[in-house]
Amino acid sequence: MAVWSLLGLIGLCLVFLAFLFFTAVSLREKERRAAAHSGMIAASLGTGLLVLILLPTPIRDVILIMFLIVITMAAAYVMISHRPRSSLVVSGTPERIDERDIVFARFDLQEGSPQYAAYYARMQEYQAVDTEIRKLPDILSSSHLIKEPALFSLADAEFELLEHLLVTVDGPVRPIREERSAEENTRMVKEVVHYLGADLCGVCELDPAFVYSHVGRGPEPYGMEIDLNHAFAVVFAVHMDFSMIASAPKAPVIVETAKQYLAAARIATVTAGMIRRLGFPARAHMAGSNYAAVVPPLAWKAGLGELGRIGILLTEKFGPRVRLGLVTTNLPLNVDQQVVFGVQDFCERCNKCSDNCPSNAIPEGERQLYNGTERWVIDREACYRYWRKAGTDCARCIFVCPYSKPDTLLHNAVRWAASRSSRAQTLAVRADDFFYGRHPKPHAPPFSR
Ligand code: SF4
Ligand code: SF4
Known part of the structure; x- marks a missing residue:
């Protein structure tokens, strides 16, 4: 009896400390609602602990043992359920996309x-919708700049530098080759990419279906x-700073987007340049833009994450709060496996991005067959129309996505549980709504303007 009640007491103290920890983390992350809710739970548990100490021993033991039973059964109920394993369904060979048809090329x-x-x-078919959108002020145009001069000017300056880098993506290949095994090359390239600042890196074969058919943007x-x-x-x-994305759709998001696109451009350009000096063709691809290939499906094939309801890649560690970079090459490399960590199942339960999208661009319903893949397809024109109204790239969907939470022990534990149990996914969706709100408020910008 004494042992079980002691275990119950330890369990109760651990739960109390966990909520105290959650409160402290939430305060640090400026999540006031989460701090208030977890603080109230911690205060209730702390009061319960004090009351228990004052109770006569037999009653206290019974309560502690009951608590131990309930908490153990609840943990077992949540974690002992089937692992979410649905993956993207590829039902055919996708057709190559013409870059001239993407929204940004049309509006260039x-x-x-x-x-x-x-x-x-x-x-x-695009003429009517594009004509209507063209009536709105452009992203980072002077009418937006007046509202947020410093931050919009900063983003504009970042994009200007990116434009200058567009001509640096390719170059001469050294005629003498440094021959090494594919394994050695892969290790070396990944180490270099991480050293230069990337958070995640993977390799896949360059599927010709994901190469654009025609140039729509850039210097070519x-x-x-x-x-x-x-x-x-x-x-x-490369991950984007949560505190910047948390002010979505305000100016900090486009500052952070441009900053990480610049980071990705630098990493890709230097890596491609290094490979060419080793005697192998290599081309960097960067936003701004001179992409010759569609990056999200390649990132999925290279094992960086899964495509979610939001229409972009969700990584296990940062969710959609990343910007992607790409180098294509003939350097012999070993490819990575695709990953499945439950995004398809989580997105079916969640729908938070869809509920929070100011332009209703994200579908609520089922995946549909789109160019050879069963996936959620967002309304790109509706999304872009809102970008022009906001003057930024919005990113509200990225901010509210539960997978986007900062890379900390607490949030990583939730992501770990959600990748292993369907019931943990359901609990994570409910808990995210309870602690952060179904419609989370944007945070104040993280630095003065
Ligand atoms: S960026 Fe904004 S408008 Fe576009 S899909 Fe996300 S929430 Fe909707
Ligand atoms: S907000 Fe929810 S539904 Fe949307 S991408 Fe993230 S996990 Fe999926």
Whole structure:
């Protein structure tokens, strides 16, 4: 009896300390609602502990043993359930995407130019919606800049530097090759990419289906057919600062996006340059843009994460709070396996991004077959229309996603449990709503303007 009640007391103290810890973490993360809710639970547990001490021993023992039974059964109920294992379903070979059709390429077209006329003569289905969106002020345009001069100017300056880097993606290949095994090359490239600042890195074969068919943006001639026959894709991710993304859709998000795109561009350019000096062709791909390939599906193939309801890649450690970078090359490399950590099942239960999207661009329902893959497809035009209204790249969906929480012991424990148990996923969705709110408030910008 005494042993069991002692175990019950230890369990109660641990739960009390866990909520105290959660309260402290939430205060540090400026999550006032989570701090208030967990603080109240911690205070109730602390009061319960004090009351227990005052109770006569037999009653205290019974209560502690009952607590031990309840808490053990609850933990077992949550964790002993089937592991969420649904993965993306690929039902065919996707068709190559023409980069001229992506939203950013369409809005780079200058009204009245021959390219503009030729494009909308060929793709009339976009003309009405694009004309309507063009009436809105552009992202980072002067009408937005007036509202947030310092931060929008900072983002603009970051993107300007990115534009200058677009011509650095390729170069001459040294005629003498440094021959090493694929294993050695893979280890070396991944170490370099991490050393240069990436948080995650993986390798896959460069599936030609994910190479754009024609140039739509960047320094290469508009409309040029893309002939990229590299064998491998080195895909990496850099995480975005949570405190910047937490102010979504305000100006800090676009400052952080541009900063991490710059980081990814630097990593890709230096890595590709190093590989070329080792005697193998290599090309960096960067936002801004001179992508010759579609990065999210390659990141999925390279084992960096899964595509979620939000329409972009969710990584296990940072969720969608990342920017991706890419180097394609013929350097012999070993490829990684795709990962499944329960995103498809979690997204089916969650829907938080969809509920919080100010433009209703994220679907609530089931996945649909889209270009060879069963996935959620977002309404890109609706999303982009909102970007022009906000003057930023919004990122509200990235902020509210439970997977985006900071890389700390507490949040990593939740992500770990959610990848192993369906019931833990359900609990994580409910707990996220309870502690952070179904519609979380944006945080104040993390630095003065
Ligand atoms: S970025 Fe904003 S508008 Fe676009 S899908 Fe996400 S929440 Fe919606
Ligand atoms: S907010 Fe929820 S539904 Fe949306 S991507 Fe994140 S986990 Fe999936």
